[in-house]
Amino acid sequence: MADANSAEEPWPVRTVSRKIGDWIHQLGQVWVEGQITQLSRRPGICFITLRDPAADFSLQITCKSDVIDRSPVPLTDGTRVVMCGRPSFYYNRGTLSLQVTEIRAVGIGELLARIERLRQLLSAEGLFDPRRKRPLPFLPQGIGLISGRASAASRDVLSVAQGRWPGVRIVVRDAPVQGPSAVPRILEELKILDDDPAIDVIVIARGGGSVEDLLPFSDEELLRAVSACTTPVISAIGHEPDTPLLDLVADLRAATPTDAAKRMVPDVGAELAGIAGMRRRSAGALRNWVQREAHRVDGLRARPVLADPLSLVDAHEVRVERCRTDLRRDISRRVESESHRHEHLAARLATLGPSQTLARGYAIVQNLDDGSRVAREVADLPDGARVRIRVADGAVRATVAEQEGTP
Structure with a gap:
């Protein structure tokens, strides 16, 4: 009857509980790493809630008090540990717990090594590339602040920002900044602020602390969420020496929360x-x-040309008048010289001309039968030729009657 299982023959609760327990008990011993979120001591036994620091998962742990006492470091809320135990199912209550026989603290060196490996991974993916950084607006209309409730970092950002620019609008979103619940709450508030169109800048701020305290700000899920934000993000974690990986992914790294306030809003004064x-x-x-x-x-x-604009014209006028005078004088001289030359030539022409020769008693004989050609020789005037004889005061016509040679 115990092996039968149907709607007509269902298993009793004790059978189901026992079968589940038998299966779980076969898992054997396991090592698990997590972060202590709650530790409760009872006489001879301790109850612990162990949480995954990167996701919203937890596991109930039970162990003897001497296991806690043998721990190499004090166990408090937020301590990262590695535990060795066997899964145990409580039949009567139907609950699962891990019976722990050994607890080891995760050392600082191991934490730093993990952070370094994560840094190399994200660097290879380009999440730290300066070209991905978004510039901050000169004067943001709205600023989102994620910080611890009533923390000194939140007060520093508010007082410095409002002192520099009284009209600035800051939306404060409270979230744990250390411990196992820090990353989920910061992610939730980050998404709310990133989806708000009135927010121009987001600031994640907290004061200084140990490496363990600042571990949430080197969480891979948070780093990828910040890288995917469309709103510029400022990292203001701890003091100047503190360098969580959020400083490398954020669009701007501020040395302190006060420095973040100074760099995100201008000083009105x-x-x-x-x-x-x-x-x-x-x-x-x-x-x-x-x-x-x-x-x-x-x-x-x-300048003279502007002080007396006509002076330039006057100077040219004088020059032009002088040139006209010189030209008239030269022309007059030339005309007079040519007149004298003409008179001289006319006198010479008159002296050498035929009229003067005719006046001295000479005559010009032209053969009319030969085209009025001037006769130079007797042979030019044959007998009977008609001639024209020009003397000083006129001309006569005649006919050659007889030729006479030169004696």
């Missing part, structure tokens, strides 16, 4: 002083420019 200084420099530059241009205009006006 400094900006007003800067504006006043620029106004003074602009006014001075404008006055200097006006004075320089006025001096330049005065210099131009002082």
Whole structure:
């Protein structure tokens, strides 16, 4: 009957519980790593809640008090440990627990080695690439602040930011900043702020602490969530020497929460002083420019050509008048010289001309039968030829009657 199982013949609760227990007890011994979130001591026995630091999973642990006493380090909430035990199922209550026989603390060296391996992995994926960094707005309209409730880091950011720019709007989202519940809460608040269109910058801030205290800010899930944000994220974790991996993934790393407040909002006093200084420099530059241009205009006006614009015309007028006078004189001289030359040539022409020769008693004989050609020889005038004889006061026509040679 115990092996039968159907709707008509169901197993009793004790049978199901025993079968589950028998299966679990076959798992044998296991080593598990986690973070202590709750530790309760009873006479001779201790109850522990062990949580996965990277996910919302927990496991109930039971062990003898001497196991706790033999621990190499004090066990408190938030301590990272490695435990060795066997899974145990309690039939009567139907609960699962891990019966632990050995507890080892995770050393600082091991934590740092894990962080270094994660850093190398994320660096190889390009999550630290400076080209992925988003620039911060000059004056964000809304700022989201994720920090511990009423923490000193939150007060520093609020007081410094509001002191620098009183009109800044800061939305504060409280979340644990250490311990096993830190990462899930920070992820939840980060998503809320990233989805808010009124938020221009997100600040994750907390004060300083040990390596174990700052472990949530080197959590892989948180780092990938920050890298995927569309809103610029500022990491303001701890003090200057503290360097969780969030500093490398965030768009801006601030040395302290106070430094984050100074870098995300401008100082209204400094900006007003800067504006006043620029106004003074602009006014001075404008006055200097006006004075320089006025001096330049005065210099131009002082030039002779502008002081007396007609002086240039007057100088050219004098020159033109002198040239006209010289030209008239030269022309007159040339005309007079040519007149004298003409008279001289006319006199020579008159002296050498035929009229003077005719006046001395000579005559010009032209053969009319030969085209009025001037006769130079007797042979040019045959007998009977008609001739024209020109003398000083006129001409006569005649006919050759007889030729006579030169004696």
